[in-house]
Amino acid sequence: MTQQTEHSHLILTGDRPTGQLHLGHYVGSLRQRVELQTQHPQYILIADLQGLTDNGSQPEKITRNVLEVMADYLAVGIDPQLSTICLQSALPALAELTMLYMNIVTVSRVERNPTVKNEIQQKGFSRSLPAGFLVYPISQAADITAFGADLVPVGDDQLPMIEQTNEIVHKMNSLLPQPVLRHCKALLSPVSRLPGIDGNAKMSKSLGNTLTLSASEEEIHKAVGAMYTDPGHLRVSDPGQIEGNVVFTYLDAFHPDSSKVAAMKAHYQQGGLGDRQCKNELETCLQELLAPVRQRRAELIVDKEMLMTLLKAGSEKAHEKTQQTLVAVKRGLGLPVMF
Incomplete structure (x- = not known):
């Protein structure tokens, strides 16, 4: 096993719990995570809040899949002793950083993000677009920067998210007495996008063309x-x-x-x-x-208490990590730190 070193990158990756994970997730990211966890510190975020951005009227779809995704992670070989698996809604620093970042990003900039534009079109949103969905690239930037991640495994369709994250890092650091946030780089999988079994350009739960793990x-x-x-x-x-x-x-x-x-x-x-x-x-x-x-x-999914215990432990570790970043940003902006 390759040992993590003090010169290791810090990795953040994750998934929205909108359903069980599929072969597209496996070849695009999961397989890579198993390899990387022995080389670098790695946080894996179950992004339930971002899952709600287009499922706000059916929250049960998200909540019932949190442990399903957790079971998928462990089943493919992600080791909670090597990778910190955590829940987005258990980390209040992420929401607070999102709010701070929203004040330095314009609506027009978010609307220009090609990933957001494509997904809005795919989901058939018009003026019924949930505000949370429009700004989820800002939420992703908060996730990445809160952990101090400098390496983010993504598909090529997510590259605009990395670009926008680095814009936010640059802008926010310029407002602080000294830089707090780290720039990040994308880490592409050799197969960053798997077509659906129907020949569609992308395997997607929303398109119903997946093969689950x-x-x-x-x-x-x-x-x-x-x-x-x-x-x-x-x-x-x-x-x-x-x-x-x-x-x-x-x-x-x-x-x-x-x-x-x-x-x-x-x-x-x-x-x-x-x-x-x-x-x-x-x-x-x-x-x-x-x-x-x-x-x-x-075998894993029947022991939900064990899955929740592991998720809680990872979330507690991630809470400490993300709070440190939030405190540094707030102090740099001159905001009082009350807790």
């Missing part, structure tokens, strides 16, 4: 069988296209033998390799990957 053998079988391939590949002997072929995208992301996948690609492009054979290879790969995760998760 707890998927059954039959669910995996059906999902792979329905995956988009090459519509022009009508006969096995026909040359096939691998660009945009979801099956090969998933093979690239999950198959442990890249040389075998490369050989399959060449064979498929030349003709003579059928879609069913490719799907069988992918299904075998996914069944082997998810079987132990599914079993471990089933």
Whole structure:
């Protein structure tokens, strides 16, 4: 095991608990978190408050999934002795920093954020847009800076969030007698965005095109069988296209033998390799990957008291860390620190 050192980066990452985590989360971040936790201090935030920004009228959707996400984390190998798992709503410093940052960010700047613009369009918001959703990039900036994170694993669609966070850091530090907040860098996964099983550009719970980490053998079988391939590949002997072929995208992301996948690609492009054979290879790969995760998760989710105890312990540690940042910012601004 690689030991953390005093020169380690500090990492913050996390998820909104809007449902169980899926393969997109796994390949985009979870797998990376398991590797990073032995190398750097790492905080993982279950962002329930941000989950409410577009689910405010159905809070039970968020609250019932907090421990579901916690179970997903542990099932894939995140170790609470190495990674501090915490709950956003248990950390009041994050909300207070968000409020302070909102005063130095204009509405027009938030509206220019391409990630926010795309999500507003995807969710069908117009003037019914919740104010909390509009400003959630500011909340994310508060999360990152409160922990002092300088390395943030994200998908490429989240890069505008990192840019805006650093703008806030620069502006806020300029208002303080001496810099308090750290700039951060994005850490992209080798596969930062996994398409949905329907061929949509992104796997998303809201689009219903996901495969959860707890998927059954039959669910995996059906999902792979329905995956988009090459519509022009009508006969096995026909040359096939691998660009945009979801099956090969998933093979690239999950198959442990890249040389075998490369050989399959060449064979498929030349003709003579059928879609069913490719799907069988992918299904075998996914069944082997998810079987132990599914079993471990089933054992974990029944012990909700244990999950809550671990989450509370991590949140207490994170509370101390984030309060230190809040106090430093308030003192720098000349605001009284009462507690």
